[in-house]
Amino acid sequence: MRDAITLSWDGLRLHGTSHLAPSGNGVGILFINSGSLPRSSRGDLYAHLADSLAEQGYSSFRFDLPGLGDSEGEIPQEFVEFYRIVQEAAYAGCVAAIARELRRTYGLKGIVLAGICGGAQTSVFAAAKEHGAGVAGLVLLDMPFFLYRSSNPPARKRAGLSLRKRVLAGISGAKVKMRDWVLSQKWEPVATKAYYRLKKVTSRTKAGVLPPNSNQVLIKALSGLLDQGIPALMVTAHPPIPEPQTFDYIGYVGARAGGRLQHAKIRGTTHSFVENGGAEAVLEAVKTWLATVAPAA
Amino acid sequence: MAKSELEKGRYLDLGGERVYTLSFGVEAPIAWVLLCGPFPTDRLYSLAAWVKWARFLASRDVAAVRFDYGGTGESTGRFPDMDFDRWRRDIDGMCDWLAGQTNGRPLFLHGLGMGGLLAEKAFAAGRGDGLLMWSPALNGLEILKQGLMIRLSMDMLLCRAADRKSANDYIQDLKSGRPVQIDGYPWSGALWTSGERLSLDQPYASPGEGVEKETGRPWRHAVLDDRMSPLVKSQSMLRAMNPRAALVPSAPLNRDFRGFFEPHAAWILENARELSNAKRHA
Numbered sequence: 245m246r247d248a249i250t251l252s253w254d255g256l257r258l259h260g261t262s263h264l265a266p267s268g269n270g271v272g273i274l275f276i277n278s279g280s281l282p283r284s285s286r287g288d289l290y291a292h293l294a295d296s297l298a299e300q301g302y303s304s305f306r307f308d309l310p311g312l313g314d315s316e317g318e319i320p321q322e323f324v325e326f327y328r329i330v331q332e333a334a335y336a337g338c339v340a341a342i343a344r345e346l347r348r349t350y351g352l353k354g355i356v357l358a359g360i361c362g363g364a365q366t367s368v369f370a371a372a373k374e375h376g377a378g379v380a381g382l383v384l385l386d387m388p389f390f391l392y393r394s395s396n397p398p399a400r401k402r403a404g405l406s407l408r409k410r411v412l413a414g415i416s417g418a419k420v421k422m423r424d425w426v427l428s429q430k431w432e433p434v435a436t437k438a439y440y441r442l443k444k445v446t447s448r449t450k451a452g453v454l455p456p457n458s459n460q461v462l463i464k465a466l467s468g469l470l471d472q473g474i475p476a477l478m479v480t481a482h483p484p485i486p487e488p489q490t491f492d493y494i495g496y497v498g499a500r501a502g503g504r505l506q507h508a509k510i511r512g513t514t515h516s517f518v519e520n521g522g523a524e525a526v527l528e529a530v531k532t533w534l535a536t537v538a539p540a541a
Numbered sequence: 542m543a544k545s546e547l548e549k550g551r552y553l554d555l556g557g558e559r560v561y562t563l564s565f566g567v568e569a570p571i572a573w574v575l576l577c578g579p580f581p582t583d584r585l586y587s588l589a590a591w592v593k594w595a596r597f598l599a600s601r602d603v604a605a606v607r608f609d610y611g612g613t614g615e616s617t618g619r620f621p622d623m624d625f626d627r628w629r630r631d632i633d634g635m636c637d638w639l640a641g642q643t644n645g646r647p648l649f650l651h652g653l654g655m656g657g658l659l660a661e662k663a664f665a666a667g668r669g670d671g672l673l674m675w676s677p678a679l680n681g682l683e684i685l686k687q688g689l690m691i692r693l694s695m696d697m698l699l700c701r702a703a704d705r706k707s708a709n710d711y712i713q714d715l716k717s718g719r720p721v722q723i724d725g726y727p728w729s730g731a732l733w734t735s736g737e738r739l740s741l742d743q744p745y746a747s748p749g750e751g752v753e754k755e756t757g758r759p760w761r762h763a764v765l766d767d768r769m770s771p772l773v774k775s776q777s778m779l780r781a782m783n784p785r786a787a788l789v790p791s792a793p794l795n796r797d798f799r800g801f802f803e804p805h806a807a808w809i810l811e812n813a814r815e816l817s818n819a820k821r822h823a
Binding site: 280287289291311313319386390395457519 | 548549561563581596620725726790
């Protein structure tokens with residue numbers, strides 16, 4: 245049964261929804277906003293997952309973080325700024341406080357943090373902030389390991405730059421123009437295919453080395469949690485039309501995790517998991533994982 | 542009343558489902574506003590700004606209540622069982638509930654997008670003392686066709702060219718009673734047919750404002766363009782929400798809407814005072 249709940253954090257009123265299990269093992273689940281979306285998520289996926297998991301014995305909770313959905317607070321004016329603060333753990337303290345409060349109020353022995361995209365990143369940061377205390381596990385849905393950045397960085401005054409920096413800025417600007425020009429050409433798909441093939445070859449020679457655009461802090465935090473014994477489920481979405489090969493972050497993090505990191509691949513769906521039975525597949529993956537790491541009573 | 546109780550989420554039993562409502566109360570409201578939100582797929586983008594508007598109203602001594610239509614957002618119910626008629630009845634149910642809260646103060650219906658269309662239908666049927674519409678959908682099909690565009694663009698990503706359906710194929714599916722999945726919501730044939738029957742009445746269909754001759758009830762129809770995103774969906778916003786691209790184009794997420802909100806709040810307050818005076822003299 246859904247109920248409206250409210251918490252206060254840092255002077256802000258945060259609105260949420262509880263889905264209490266009639267009986268259970270004392271492990272609850274807290275869903276974290278997917279990016280800037282409200283707590284029900286796209287297609288109300290979180291609401292349906294929470295209903296189903298509560299029926300399975302896991303009391304579930306969804307809160308709008310400050311400035312999102314129904315909750316009070318301010319967020320950055322631009323999307324890219326919001327992504328930047330999320331990937332720099334801005335919401336970790338808030339989520340850790342909510343998790344603590346939920347455990348206290350509902351007498352939970354542990355809480356699983358779950359989220360899509362930025363919600364997954366925040367789950368990792370919040371668990372790391374709490375040093376794992378009370379966090380029974382992580383459900384990380386299509387979590388980006390790379391850093392988002394603006395496609396149009398602010399123009400800098402060139403006068404103060406050294407000759408070297410001006411040359412580098414010129415090359416960078418020319419690369420952007422070249423990229424835009426290629427994207428506008430009819431033969432772009434062929435060129436893109438050739439580019440990614442070449443990239444695949446070069447990435448083999450650099451295997452095991454993180455790409456420069458990696459979110460090193462996030463990777464370190466997740467590795468640290470796995471080292472502490474916190475189990476994690478990574479769920480990734482794989483659209484039917486293959487995407488370009490990218491660095492195998494999950495393999496990189498999982499290599500040293502000793503089985504504490506499980507990976508479920510959902511084929512035929514998209515990042516929000518609402519296409520082609522993605523929601524049902526996520527539910528099944530989470531139920532199966534919970535049955536091994538926190539079996540319901 | 543304690544501050545914590547002035548802004549309160551609760552569930553109401555309406556039409557066999559539990560409808561989520563969030564009240565933004567004030568100590569002595571001059572008027573009440575029932576906020577009728579947009580179509581569920583648009584709610585994703587606009588909710589935070591919509592709630593900011595509710596808090597803005599509360600700061601001007603106007604109590605506001607927002608709610609989620611049955612089967613969507615925080616409310617319970619199966620989406621396949623929902624259609625425009627059902628959501629229109631949710632507005633009626635909310636009006637009935639608010640009748641016990643307003644203490645004789647004027648009640649304004651305020652709709653955004655689909656909510657504008659549904660609020661107008663409720664207003665034309667005698668609900669509320671005033672009507673404010675922001676970019677109301679002109680008819681149900683306009684909303685549904687926009688939704689179908691989402692399906693078609695997803696198909697570009699998910700299906701090879703030979704396997705893709707056309708908009709007409711999907712419309713035929715719906716008319717034949719076959720559900721179509723759109724942005725996570727299983728649309729039913731009933732949703733489509735209820736949309737076919739729905740359109741804004743005259744004179745509310747054109748942007749502007751006026752007062753009903755018989756009842757003296759004021760109404761206003763305002764159009765919001767892309768510059769009002771995220772209150773309305775914009776292309777730049779959709780590009781910025783592409784999760785697979787590390788490079789994010791510029792798009793507003795949290796605009797300062799106070800300059801836009803102020804004249805609409807003033808319109809509500811001015812008309813609320815006139816309506817209250819007219820009631821006193823009646």
